[in-house]
Amino acid sequence: MISRNDIDLYKQFVKTIFKMRYKGSILGFLWVLLKPFFMFLILYVVFSSVSGQVGNLTSRQYAVYLLSGLIIFTFFQEGITWGMNSIMERADLILKINFKRDIVVISALTMALINFGINLLIIAVIGIVLGIHFSVLGVAYILLIGLIMFLGMYGISFFTSIWMVYLRDLTHITELVLQLMFYASAVFFPVELIPEKYRFIVELNPIAIFIQSVRSALTYQKIINLEFVLSSLVVVIILVIVGNRYFKKKVLKVAEHF
Amino acid sequence: MENSIAIQVKNVSKQFKVPTKGQKNTLQERFLNPFKKTHYREFDALKNLSFEVKKGEFFSVIGPNGAGKSTLLKIVSGIYLPDEGEVKVNGDLVPFLELGVGFNPDLSAKENVYLNGTILGLTKNELDEYIDEIFDFAELREFADMSIKNFSSGMAVRLAFSIAIKVKSDILVLDEVLAVGDAEFQKKCYDYFDRIKGTKSILYVSHALSSVEKYSDRVLWLKEDKSYEIGEPEKIVNAYRNAE
Numbered sequence: 001m002i003s004r005n006d007i008d009l010y011k012q013f014v015k016t017i018f019k020m021r022y023k024g025s026i027l028g029f030l031w032v033l034l035k036p037f038f039m040f041l042i043l044y045v046v047f048s049s050v051s052g053q054v055g056n057l058t059s060r061q062y063a064v065y066l067l068s069g070l071i072i073f074t075f076f077q078e079g080i081t082w083g084m085n086s087i088m089e090r091a092d093l094i095l096k097i098n099f100k101r102d103i104v105v106i107s108a109l110t111m112a113l114i115n116f117g118i119n120l121l122i123i124a125v126i127g128i129v130l131g132i133h134f135s136v137l138g139v140a141y142i143l144l145i146g147l148i149m150f151l152g153m154y155g156i157s158f159f160t161s162i163w164m165v166y167l168r169d170l171t172h173i174t175e176l177v178l179q180l181m182f183y184a185s186a187v188f189f190p191v192e193l194i195p196e197k198y199r200f201i202v203e204l205n206p207i208a209i210f211i212q213s214v215r216s217a218l219t220y221q222k223i224i225n226l227e228f229v230l231s232s233l234v235v236v237i238i239l240v241i242v243g244n245r246y247f248k249k250k251v252l253k254v255a256e257h258f
Numbered sequence: 259m260e261n262s263i264a265i266q267v268k269n270v271s272k273q274f275k276v277p278t279k280g281q282k283n284t285l286q287e288r289f290l291n292p293f294k295k296t297h298y299r300e301f302d303a304l305k306n307l308s309f310e311v312k313k314g315e316f317f318s319v320i321g322p323n324g325a326g327k328s329t330l331l332k333i334v335s336g337i338y339l340p341d342e343g344e345v346k347v348n349g350d351l352v353p354f355l356e357l358g359v360g361f362n363p364d365l366s367a368k369e370n371v372y373l374n375g376t377i378l379g380l381t382k383n384e385l386d387e388y389i390d391e392i393f394d395f396a397e398l399r400e401f402a403d404m405s406i407k408n409f410s411s412g413m414a415v416r417l418a419f420s421i422a423i424k425v426k427s428d429i430l431v432l433d434e435v436l437a438v439g440d441a442e443f444q445k446k447c448y449d450y451f452d453r454i455k456g457t458k459s460i461l462y463v464s465h466a467l468s469s470v471e472k473y474s475d476r477v478l479w480l481k482e483d484k485s486y487e488i489g490e491p492e493k494i495v496n497a498y499r500n501a502e
Contacts, residue, residue: 093377098353
């Protein structure tokens with residue numbers, strides 16, 4: 001049962017995280033835009049020539065290639081990290097008030113989703129400037145992939161936010177894994193750059209598959225990996241249901257372990 | 259549970275394990291000392307405690323430090339889970355284990371009213387309606403847009419209290435809320451008690467024995483040896499005074 005107050009509390013949490021994240025910095029909210037932009041600029045300058053030689057991409061195509069990779073990966077990184085930390089970060093509240101605990105988890109994920117939405121708009125603007133045509137189907141496909149990732153990370157956070165209370169090392173482990181994933185997801189280099197015998201890493205990595213699918217939808221208006229995307233939708237829905245049950249049971253014990 | 263009962267605590271026990279040495283909270287500790295046992299000191303916070311708070315009753319809990327008062331409030335509030343026994347709550351319960359929960363020093367007073375008020379179970383619409391009253395009651399109208407970090411602790415408490423008294427729930431759990439303010443603030447609190455007495459069910463913990471005697475319908479005395487007594491305020495408070 002979701003009450004009016006639960007929804008208001010959710011909004012308050014999202015608002016507060018948003019305000020706090022960029023408080024005290026002069027550019028404030030602009031950093032949401034500037035950070036991925038500079039990351040993009042650096043990688044673009046360094047790798048655009050290589051990509052042309054190896055991956056047969058024009059520099060325009062590489063720009064969209066890189067941007068979509070960065071944005072999907074940033075979404076993944078933020079969702080996983082913020083979701084995992086959400087319970088620990090609100091320990092003060094959890095020790096004092098009996099509100100629904102899953103609100104802090106969904107709030108953290110929502111923050112990642114908002115950033116993702118803003119980043120998608122940036123892609124759209126850059127794409128239009130570069131003269132790329134977006135097909136409706138392509139855009140819808142990207143939104144579907146975004147939704148699947150959101151649900152998947154929400155499901156994962158039900159577990160990791162609880163584990164985090166018992167094992168603080170999770171911060172460092174996750175950081176390492178994300179770093180590995182960044183390279184294993186072909187975010188900034190063409191897949192062709194990976195030697196044939198290691199290419200399975202990209203072929204089996206769901207994030208890499210999502211990124212490739214978004215790229216193909218954006219650049220060539222072509223839907224690829226549809227079967228994989230649809231079956232992962234089923235998987236993440238199951239993950240959310242199972243995770244939610246696990247969370248509801250375990251979160252009751254969490255307060256005494258902070 | 260009978261309809262005339264607000265809180266039912268039945269055979270509740272709670273034990274805490276405090277690691278004395280060898281706590282393994284990180285993997286390093288686990289890897290480096292895989293065979294070293296973690297040593298715990300176990301202590302009972304509550305043992306086989308049962309009582310009921312009736313609807314509209316002002317029920318106080320007294321006892322020395324370490325008797326389990328705060329643990330009891332946290333269990334009743336659903337923050338801790340009891341090891342044994344069960345707690346049933348009949349109605350909306352809002353715990354006040356601290357005033358101004360969730361206050362964010364960097365946000366303005368007004369933003370904090372919405373944040374804290376929502377945490378305490380009010381909706382945005384209700385807060386829109388109450389916001390002027392809250393600032394008037396706290397006498398902080400001209401500071402509404404100031405960050406809380408620039409507030410004196412007295413101002414912050416006044417604001418927190420003004421929000422707290424707007425809470426609608428029919429069961430309140432109050433932990434030493436009076437301990438934080440000056441005499442004027444305490445008077446406001448007591449006026450509030452006068453006003454809500456009989457209309458809400460209250461579970462109240464305090465060291466201020468005179469207030470316990472004055473407002474309570476019944477008193478629970480938690481002792482260090484985990485035994486307890488429940489009874490008329492005058493009788494229990496006197497016995498507690500004599501025991502100390």
